[in-house]
Amino acid sequence: MKIAIIGYSGSGKSTLANFLGQHYNCEVLHLDKIHFTSNWQERTDNEMADDMSKFMLQHDWIIEGNYSTCLYEKRMREADCIIYFNFNRVNCLYRAFRRYLRYKGQTRPSMAENCNKKFDFEFVKWILLDGRSKKYVEQYNAVVKNYSDKTIVLKNQKQLNNYMKKVKKLL
Template sequence: MERIAIIGCGGSGKSTIAKQLGLTLDLPVTHLDAVYYDENWKPLPQEEFAAQQEKLVAGERWLIEGNYASTLPIRLAAADTVIFLDLPAATCLWGILQRRWRYRGGQHHKDGVFDRITWNFVRYIIGYRKQMRPKVTALTAQHAPHARLLTFTSRRQANAFLSEVTTSA
């Protein structure tokens, strides 16, 4: 695992797993929210965001976490491992509530945490498995047939994987 893309619904634990896996495997970790948004929540233009990711995936070793389906093919094509956190909506909603409690809102670039809860974000989480999962699955099949795909449907599965990697590293 030298080039890892972590994808999944908001609140699924992408940032947490990325941090732990990055430390264990000594990989540079990029949180796409930190690339996409500035300190005032202003997003990068799409072309610039895609160009930033092209630069990131050109590296020999990396771990990039985040969704952004419009640029997902860039990461998938270059990844040797794709981790898809396909957790239930209730688990993800609980995840964003825990994040709110821990960070009290706002942006935390160092941790890759962008704690901004809106009704649109909540609706996105509730509808993720029905609306986004089919897109993510199709993009992964199309752009990453060469990659090892690890799909976790619970935090327990993801934590067991992290434990396994930690003990074998």
């Protein structure tokens, strides 16, 4: 099974990816982990694409993250299932802040080494405004429209919980 998980920052993509990876005994690629190197240094799209292309050669994979400039359409096309987190911005902000408190001064497992969790104005602005620009909304809407037969849209915690319960019952 190949699963692409996309959606807004702070919505729970990494957590679901880890859950599905354990459930299906499948390797997970967190795109934040290959986008950054130590101390939040960004890698190029070509460097990321090389890593992602190798990862996508596997029979089964779970890729979590957006990065629309890096093999985005290929991921959507090759995925057997696309899970789109469309949680509201206030919920995402709350979840991101809660995650920050949990990992404050540490690197969370889905990040590159020495990228200690931060919660600054730039990130808050991304969650509330920039990450929900018309460009990103249209991009997500296009995925839902073009891949409606294999896209699951999760809008809140209740829907996420129900989805996870359904997955647990499948095996």
